[in-house]
Amino acid sequence: MKQLLTSAILGCLSITLLSAQGIRGTVKSEEGELLPFATIYIQELGTGTTTNGDALFEIKTTPGNYTLVFQFVGFEAQERSVNVSDKFVELNIIMKPQVMVLQDIEVRAGNEDPAYTIMRKAIAKSKYHTQQVDKYTARVYMKGTGQLKDAPFFLEKTLEKEGVEEGQVFISESVSEIEYTRPNTYNEKVISIRSSGDDKNGNPNAYINGSFYEPEVAQGVSPLSPRAFSYYKFVYEGTHRDRGFEISKIRVIPRSQGDNVFKGYIEIVEDYWSIYSLNLAVSKLGINFEIKQFYEPVEQNVWLPVTHDFLVDGKVFGFEFEGKYLATVSDYKVEVNPDLAVEFEVVDEKLEKELATKLDKQVKNEETKEIQEILTSGKEVTRKQLRKLVKAYEKTELEETDEPEVVSNRTFKIDTLAYKNDSAYWAQIRPIPLSKDEVDGYAKIDSLSEVQQRERDGDTLKTKKKKTKHIFDPIVGNYYKLADKTYLHLYGLSGQFNTVDGFDLETRLVFTKTYDNENKNWLRINHQSRYTFARTAYNGILEFRYDFGEREKRNSIRLNGGRY
Structure with a gap:
């Protein structure tokens, strides 16, 4: 019976692998330069995806005829028709530099840049675009990757003990079903999650549903805000054509440097005055954000985003880091507001x-x-x-309406089976192939997680270092197992500087105990101490926290006190 079952499983797997079909290839420039994270839109499916960090793409489809649109900032959009049968079609794309044509501009008093006319019309219509769609549903694939570039030298051993190395890639993937209902209701249900290490400790990223048609995006002033002319100067860079649409490129320049203002480029669809793409950067407290988005006409006259690409980097307290967040939207189903379908x-x-x-x-x-x-x-x-x-x-x-006005209504749920899918499932559903660094990151973190799990389970076969002396533990930290599922974590010394306290030193001692019941309730006692040299003051806090309940309905009771 076991041999018969194994043969059946292998047979089904073979059939599945043999029947896999779709489109795959690379996207490069004419000079042979790889173009990572180029946007790919499949018109028949209302689906957006991108190339990966190595400029590779792989789209799994059923047999049929498909029209693919390839886009990359600074390059002409390319449209390709592909017939998919019973195997993968190889399609390698060579992108040409975007040819910008300057419009014939009438010379006017004051020689106003034509960008201002374009932006005035786009700003005037921005509120219209927020009301244009009554409802839409879609599926969103999200991938977040993070990398520690540098860290204070005195914390190297502590980080190594926690399994964190410079240059190591951490990954989290999720698939969500989203639903938007005008004017401000968002529902998101996460149906699949995978993260490097222990999946159950990974929290999925929520889909970014902020809109540049709104006056503010993450507290930054949008270039389409009614106040935009007070914050930005605009420069017309030229116009290009894409599938019959006239696209104007506008450079966005902050009138004064600082946080919460964007700089970069935004492209506007002429006559519709909707966003075609944007490539904007903003900084907050020394952390830099770069945002790229591409929009597509998913319905007649309705342009919605199909790819989001966010890059974050900065240096805080000696930790230099880089993070990348990528979201692709597929299976759009849109209900247009009939009152504004004009x-x-x-x-x-x-x-x-x-x-x-x-x-x-x-x-x-x-x-x-x-x-x-x-x-x-x-x-x-x-x-x-x-x-x-x-x-x-x-x-x-x-x-x-009889309902009270609601500023925002958002729900975020995680399906109880979201953590159950294996790597084979992800290989099938993932719309963007993993890069080599991401594959290596998964392998490294997964193996480390396995070792840590064996330690938590009391594996007697692991090699233990001698713990007869702990003289350096208060400096570098250590992890102690007190009893079954009961641990004490002593964090090493760390420090920072600010203009009020001067230099300071801090440490933390955390006691955790997991109760072996159906829901894995747990208790944590956390004590944090801090000494500031400029004020010669000691601060300390103590927190008790108890978590209980089902995973999707977790509850917390917390009690804390002290001065910090």
Whole structure:
């Protein structure tokens, strides 16, 4: 029976492997330069993905005809039609540099850069874009990778003991089903999680659902904010064509340097005044963020993001780090707001003064309802009228509903089976192949996690170093097993500097005990001590924490006190 079962499993596996099909290849420049994280959009599936860090891609599909669009910042978009049968199709893409054409610009008083006309229209329509979609559902694959580049020399041994090495890659992957309902409800359900080391200790990244159509993004002022002209200067870089659309590239320059302002580039779809792509950077407290997004017309006149690429780096308290967050959106199903499913032209009053004056006379002393009739007829509308219309539309909707106004409504759930999938499952579902560094990172951390698990389980076969002397433990730290599932962790000394305390030294002592019941409840007692040399003061806190309940409904009781 065992041999029969094994043969059946191997047979099914062979059939599965033999029947795998799709499209794979590389994306390079004309000079042969690899283009990592290039965006790939499959039109028939409403699916976005990217190349990996080695510029490789692999898309698993059912047999059929597909249209793929390849995009990379600074290069022309390429569209390819591919027929997939019963095996993988090799498709190696050579990207050409983007050819920008300067529009014929009328010379005007003050020689205003044409970027300002484009941005005024995009800003005027930004609120419209937030109301354009009633609802959408999609599936999102997310991958976060982190790397420690440098650390204080006196903490090297402590980090090694914790399994952290400079240059080592840490990875977390997750797949989520998301649902958005206008105006501000987001539901996210995580259906699969995998992280380097112990999966059950890995928390999935939540999908980034902030929008650059909003006035602020993560406390940064959006280039499409109504206040944008107070914070930014804009420079027109040229226009290029993509599948019949005119795309204008605008350079975003902060008027003053500092936190919470973006710099870089944003591309706008002419006539629709929606985002085509963006490549923006911002800093917060010395940490640098680089954000790249590509949008696609997933429905007629509806451009939504299909890839998000975030790079984070910085140095804090002597720790230099780099992190990368990648999200690809697939299987879009969109319900367009029927009230706003119209085409119209936005008029810039500062450039087209005569037409704007004529339009103002048409709607002077008229009700908002009549302005809306003009809008839905497909005629021109000024920026001022558009803002007035959308504002009145939101107000009317709010008055008609019996529900109270909610600023934001977000839910985030993790499926109970999310941690159960093995590496074979991920190899099948993962839309972006792992790079060599990521494969090595998984292997290294997984093997370390296995060793640590054996130690926690009391493996008597492991090689133990002699612990007759612990003279350096208060400096470098140590980990002590007191009893079954009962541990004491002494952290080594660490220090930092600020202008109030001067230099300081701190240490921590943590007692943990896991109770062997159905839900693995656990108790933690944490004592943290800190001495500041400039103030010659000692500070200390003590915290008791007890966690209990089912994994998806964990509860915590905490009690702490002290001065810190």
